[in-house]
């Protein structure tokens with residue numbers, strides 16, 4: 087990857103694309119690239135939807151190579167939802183394809199002179215951008231069909247739906263999957279609204295005529311990749327649990343633990359959990375679509391394959407297998423125990439271009455505010471339709487849980503830095519609360535997802551029995567996660583490298599074999615730390631203080647059943663997370 | 667394999683359903699266990715004693731495969747000391763993904779992150795009496811141990827059995843070869859006609875070629 091495509095939307099005479107060498111950004115990928123560009127080039131106090139914000143789309147460092155699991159892509163900007171720096175991560179085909187085209191990042195900047203809508207095409211001959219107002223307010227599915235008709239059935243699309251065009255803070259950016267469906271999303275933080283503010287509807291990526299990126303040390307890379315894949319396959323989570331049930335395997339377990347936020351975080355167990363569990367979902371998918379329907383990858387090169395295909399009652403494709411967080415957000419969090427209704431909501435989110443977590447949390451808050459009743463699936467579907475249509479109520483909901491809570495006078499609004507909290511109650515699992523509170527991203531379960539301190543050797547062995555142990559764990563997890571997000575690897579590799587030292591070593595060897603440079607655990611740690619530091623500095627300059635690193639007050643005052651616990655980590659402890 | 671279920675309790679159901687089903691379709695009946703089933707216990711015995719010594723689970727399977735256990739919704743770190751009480755709920759799962767999944771693993775590195783809800787090591791004062799436990803099996807454990815428990819014999823709430831056969835009568839086809847209800851043979855379709863008593867039913871399902 088040797089170039090950056092800079093798309094100047096506000097250029098005189100209409101948008102222009104400039105091809106630039108990597109310069110200071112050489113060697114970076116994924117979140118390292120997006121956060122570096124945003125930190126260096128975006129004024130922290132700019133309006134997220136204004137001309138000064140930039141949208142950065144960057145394949146991971148290993149994307150486009152033969153490294154397994156390396157097809158994740160990062161999207162960065164100043165978030166219209168949180169007001170801070172944002173990295174949203176997605177699967178799909180575009181990461182591998184952009185990397186093979188030599189493109190380390192697409193940086194979209196400025197703002198067009200009027201409300202003309204543009205489409206951009208990137209292929210081996212270069213990149214071009216042109217106006218196409220016929221695409222206005224198309225859903226992602228119809229849009230992709232149109233692009234297929236125009237550019238063939240091998241291209242990939244990066245696009246926004248109506249929510250992005252309406253600049254809603256819950257708007258996502260869609261990435262097409264192996265079947266050319268817009269099912270993979272950089273969901274969090276309203277990145278779709280920033281793309282909408284730039285007037286860019288779709289980027290069509292065509293990698294025909296390109297070759298796989300080759301490693302610097304082919305023998306080392308090949309052997310390490312083989313060992314890495316073997317490690318993923320032999321681990322019970324990455325080799326069996328995730329392929330069989332997907333991430334929704336968590337529903338029964340988190341619910342049993344009393345950590346499953348139900349009816350807008352009012353209790354920790356949902357009576358209908360087993361009906362929407364991963365076990366029930368896999369059985370339904372395999373029954374309707376044939377054995378194997380519950381096991382599928384979100385991009386080529388994934389060997390875990392935690393996704394699947396959801397067929398409707400009529401046997402036709404409806405959506406990809408909804409993930410745990412989606413099933414929770416639209417399911418238990420709204421008191422809904424109907425998998426078909428949840429899948430319908432997931433399909434609508436993908437089509438309108440919306441973050442499923444934000445929308446489920448928002449509908450939960452709206453239900454608490456009396457807009458609909460908990461458990462009413464039809465009402466939830468109708469509310470989401472309003473968002474797609476952009477009615478006044480829809481525009482409120484499309485701007486997320488925080489705005490909706492304010493509008494309807496709801497006190498229990500589960501957000502940090504205005505971003506909705508995902509599917510784990512921080513009162514039952516206090517450690518995740520530390521991450522929710524302190525991550526640069528707003529409440530985000532993936533921010534502290536990965537690898538143990540003891541494997542990475544960050545800060546020695548953690549003693550979790552001491553209060554500071556939770557803080558130290560969260561800190562180390564956030565560092566490791568930031569580093570993995572830079573590689574383009576899927577975070578789900580964490581389970582195998584957590585438990586199997588040889589699989590972690592294989593990952594380091596894959597990196598080293600690819601770059602031709604030595605790679606140690608310390609290097610990975612340093613990378614993670616430098617990303618987080620940059621993000622923290624951006625947020626501080628944007629006006630964030632330690633007061634923003636807090637959970638909403640109700641988590642400290644309302645005990646949650648069945649354990650009757652409140653969040654007990656002190657503010658002083660939270661403030662020590664970033665002492666490195 | 668036979669689960670050693672003592673009938674020393676007068677509360678035990680006198681109602682029993684016995685099914686012989688085709689080997690190829692046996693897995694379809696595992697869904698009966700989706701919301702949990704009941705077993706007799708000796709109050710105060712440890713989770714490990716119950717599952718390995720009395721029920722007969724292989725110790726290495728227990729140690730390696732069952733990575734996540736909950737007793738009354740509290741994650742268990744040491745199954746050898748966690749004592750089961752009358753009417754307890756025990757849930758068994760394989761290792762789970764995600765940071766939060768990892769926190770629930772028995773004795774795992776991240777267990778401190780959910781310290782405030784962990785199951786305390788304890789013993790029970792009513793030790794030795796016969797009682798009941800509800801067992802829930804999740805994910806791979808349901809798939810792998812479900813058949814074992816169905817063959818060994820377990821108790822289910824009558825509504826669970828009724829709902830299962832009502833919902834799935836179409837998909838079970840000719841899977842059921844033989845049925846006996848309270849000791850007397852009935853035709854497979856007769857299951858839908860049973861007047862279910864409002865108490866736990868002892869159910870055992872074997873497969874044959």
Ligand code: SF4
Pocket residue numbers: 155177382383384385388389390391392393576577578
């Ligand atoms: S494990 Fe799941 S999320 Fe990760 S790359 Fe594979 S299909 Fe995508």
